[in-house]
Amino acid sequence: MYVHSSAINQIMKKTLYHNAQVILHDSIEWGAVLVEGKKIKRVIGEKDLDLSEFEGVEFIDVEGNYLSPGFIDIHVHGGGGYDFMDGTEEAFREIAIVHAKHGTTAIVPTTLTTTTERLEDTLNSYAKVRDEVINGAEFLGMHLEGPYFALTQRGAQDPRYIRKPDPREYRYLIENYAGIVRWSAAPELEGALEFGAYLSEKGIIAAVAHTDAVYEDVVAAHKVGFNLMTHFYSAMSGVSRRNAFRYAGVVEAGYLIDDFDLELIADGIHLPDPLLRLIYKVKGPDRMVLVTDAMRAAGTNVSESVLGSFDDGLEVLVEDGVAKLKDRSAFAGSVATADRLIRTMLKLGDIPLEEVIQMITFNPARVMKVADRKGAIEVGKDADMVIFDDDVNVQMTIVNGRIVYQLNK
Incomplete structure (x- = not known):
């Protein structure tokens, strides 16, 4: 997993997970997810992604793996x-x-x-x-x-x-x-x-x-x-x-x-x-x-x-x-x-x-009556996400925008 840090806003950290197969509610789409603080800020299709537009953001290359809720x-x-x-x-x-x-x-x-x-x-x-x-x-x-x-x-x-x-x-x-x-x-x-x-x-x-x-x-x-x-x-x-x-x-x-x-x-x-x-x-x-x-x-x-x-x-x-x-x-x-x-x-x-x-x-x-904030990769919901490969080997776990587990780290 390639992680590149640019000038990170320490008050409201922003992270862009890109080059991912994003698992949505009824489909899987190539794209990226922007996290700001604890929440999902944007879900971006691959064709609409321009990394140069993001300033003060940490970029995490998902390397083609799945990005799941x-x-x-x-x-x-x-x-x-x-x-x-x-x-x-x-x-x-x-x-x-x-x-x-x-x-x-x-x-x-x-x-x-x-x-x-x-x-x-x-x-x-x-x-x-x-x-x-x-x-x-x-x-x-x-x-x-x-x-x-x-x-x-x-x-x-x-x-x-x-x-x-x-x-x-x-x-x-x-x-x-x-x-x-x-x-x-x-x-x-x-x-x-x-x-x-x-x-x-x-x-x-x-x-x-x-x-x-x-x-x-x-x-x-x-x-x-x-x-x-x-x-x-x-x-x-x-x-x-x-x-x-x-x-x-x-x-x-x-x-x-x-x-x-x-x-x-x-x-x-x-x-x-x-x-x-x-x-x-x-x-x-x-x-x-x-x-x-x-x-x-x-x-x-x-x-x-x-x-x-x-x-x-x-x-x-x-x-x-x-x-x-x-x-x-x-x-x-x-x-x-x-x-x-x-x-x-x-x-x-x-x-x-x-x-x-x-x-x-x-x-x-x-x-559990928490679908208003959890359970899907959607704008406004908690940034709870998992990155895993084709064999469902977990590479990274993110809870409320924080990386709490990373393989080999």
């Missing part, structure tokens, strides 16, 4: 040997740095099923770092995954802490921790519809997860505000027979209810190619959201790890490109990073690169 990962537990359930400020900072190396510019830190006290530890740590300028991905708010789940669909969630929605608990947490932006729960539980309605009233995203619901349960949940499915297919019901009658499950509801967004762990392990192709065929690119669901082993080469905090988490194996419970009875989160998700989707064939990028940029920005 920054990747937004709305379901992350950890990475680099850290987990958000460690409940420390260091964990938040280090996870943000690790994922930025793989093109992630914004993340939604995610908890696990645990006690109220441990949730508070993590939420308190988040409150201390949420506004810091970290040399990594930006935080978009906290995602509480549990503890209101179906025990039969717990997956790797610790059964000791699974419980029904408790109004005293969730009202207390929401009233005292402004950083909560989404919450995943099983909609068939007693009190779950009241819980979902309360989340919607507070502007918090309600997501269906770890559930044995039938289609009718999901329809009822959708009416009170549930509009996202957490790690689609994983820990959720499909067609079942009850008293000899067949019932459609959560998976079928995800397909049939048009405005449900589906979160996909596209690491090639959680969802095999046929299922990814089926989801794309039925839902199309507009409702698919790629997530890593990464645990602490992401970005490392370890063969054993811990899901959750070291003192109260579950020991797991890391093999076959995924984390598993020790008895290999269930997956225990992924070890993927965002660039791997994109490579997996591209291997399916016949999916344009710009559509795959949409699944990890604009779509999650829309789901």
Whole structure:
């Protein structure tokens, strides 16, 4: 990557990224992007580019690589040997740095099923770092995954802490921790519809997860505000027979209810190619959201790890490109990073690169209600961008106009 500095305005730095294949919302165009401070100032077509017109600007030659909107990962537990359930400020900072190396510019830190006290530890740590300028991905708010789940669909969630929605608990947490932006729960539980309605009233995203619901349960949940499915297919019901009658499950509801967004762990392990192709065929690119669901082993080469905090988490194996419970009875989160998700989707064939990028940029920005400032290379939006080559090897990551990662630097 060739970087040439001219007289830089130190008050409002200007940078021109040129000679790039710029990934726009519905096309890829040769051109350049001018960044001023934290924002995208101009998007320029190659034929209209005249470098001589720019004064006081740093020029960065992208060398024909792709210039993409920054990747937004709305379901992350950890990475680099850290987990958000460690409940420390260091964990938040280090996870943000690790994922930025793989093109992630914004993340939604995610908890696990645990006690109220441990949730508070993590939420308190988040409150201390949420506004810091970290040399990594930006935080978009906290995602509480549990503890209101179906025990039969717990997956790797610790059964000791699974419980029904408790109004005293969730009202207390929401009233005292402004950083909560989404919450995943099983909609068939007693009190779950009241819980979902309360989340919607507070502007918090309600997501269906770890559930044995039938289609009718999901329809009822959708009416009170549930509009996202957490790690689609994983820990959720499909067609079942009850008293000899067949019932459609959560998976079928995800397909049939048009405005449900589906979160996909596209690491090639959680969802095999046929299922990814089926989801794309039925839902199309507009409702698919790629997530890593990464645990602490992401970005490392370890063969054993811990899901959750070291003192109260579950020991797991890391093999076959995924984390598993020790008895290999269930997956225990992924070890993927965002660039791997994109490579997996591209291997399916016949999916344009710009559509795959949409699944990890604009779509999650829309789901998280930040599409007015993130998720696309457009004038006025945050200068969150990634430069990567034909094999989706990340060369540079830019967050709010700052280069937070550069290959070989």
